[in-house]
Amino acid sequence: MSVKPSPVTPPIELRIPASSEWVRVARLAAAGVASRLQFGIDDIEDIKLAVAEAINNAIQHAPVPDKSSTLASVTLTLTVEKEGLRISVTDEGRIAEEIPTHNSTPRHGEDDLPEGGLGLLLIRSLMDEVSHVSGAHSDTTVHMFKRLPRLRAESKAAAAGDISPAA
Amino acid sequence: MDLRWRIRATDNISVLEIGGEIDLHSAPDLRNELHRLTESKAPRLVVDLTEVTFIDSTGIGVLVGGLRRAREKGGSLAFCAAQPRVRRVFEITGLLRALPLHNTRDEAMRAVGETSASAANSQGNSDVS
Numbered sequence: 001m002s003v004k005p006s007p008v009t010p011p012i013e014l015r016i017p018a019s020s021e022w023v024r025v026a027r028l029a030a031a032g033v034a035s036r037l038q039f040g041i042d043d044i045e046d047i048k049l050a051v052a053e054a055i056n057n058a059i060q061h062a063p064v065p066d067k068s069s070t071l072a073s074v075t076l077t078l079t080v081e082k083e084g085l086r087i088s089v090t091d092e093g094r095i096a097e098e099i100p101t102h103n104s105t106p107r108h109g110e111d112d113l114p115e116g117g118l119g120l121l122l123i124r125s126l127m128d129e130v131s132h133v134s135g136a137h138s139d140t141t142v143h144m145f146k147r148l149p150r151l152r153a154e155s156k157a158a159a160a161g162d163i164s165p166a167a
Numbered sequence: 168m169d170l171r172w173r174i175r176a177t178d179n180i181s182v183l184e185i186g187g188e189i190d191l192h193s194a195p196d197l198r199n200e201l202h203r204l205t206e207s208k209a210p211r212l213v214v215d216l217t218e219v220t221f222i223d224s225t226g227i228g229v230l231v232g233g234l235r236r237a238r239e240k241g242g243s244l245a246f247c248a249a250q251p252r253v254r255r256v257f258e259i260t261g262l263l264r265a266l267p268l269h270n271t272r273d274e275a276m277r278a279v280g281e282t283s284a285s286a287a288n289s290q291g292n293s294d295v296s
Binding site for chain 2 (some may be wrong): 021053
């Protein structure tokens, strides 16, 4: 098991309009970055879904602008680390006064699951580390981390007292 | 890649074949379509997810909503043939019990073809929150 030294990769950043038709672009970008690392297909799909859920939440909490102004943005940052991929999703937060957002009262209550809850549940199941940070301007960042499979297998093997790492 | 669907009517059962990605953007259209398909009394609907390549929590929410509505109308709804990727999302959300995924369309059609009484009895699943 040798660790090849490699140069530090600067973060990859994507800022998209806070509107649902753009989530797909962010999913694909995250999948693209993950596929450059040694993640398998399942891990890449996990990352794609976790990013989708985080961005969904960010969009649903973004302020809805009136016709003359620009859409808010959501920022996706992907940082390649030695142990895995660190991802953060930041939204621009809500303006202080009462304004309509995409997440206004659903009309068909029974058709909606508590989507924020379900989304967060998914993120916590798919990623190895998850945390939430509220910024100074009521913006929110969700931080996520996915460990590389080789390291996951090795840490499991070490825990089990096994010498040979799992494939 | 965009969400698309097709409806096949067989006997008393409608089969909704969905393809593409069900996400925050496309889920509302699907919700409207499921709403439309569960408008009649005792609707019997099979939702075939074979060609669905991506689903997130909004998609799952819409499917759950469709199921609830079908049952409220005294009908039944069953899902079938999801790719492992899609099945995994059902599993992680813990909804596989509430939203059984049949392996084949035939199985799903059989499940839906049972009397609506037994379909409604199959679990008190109305509270998926």
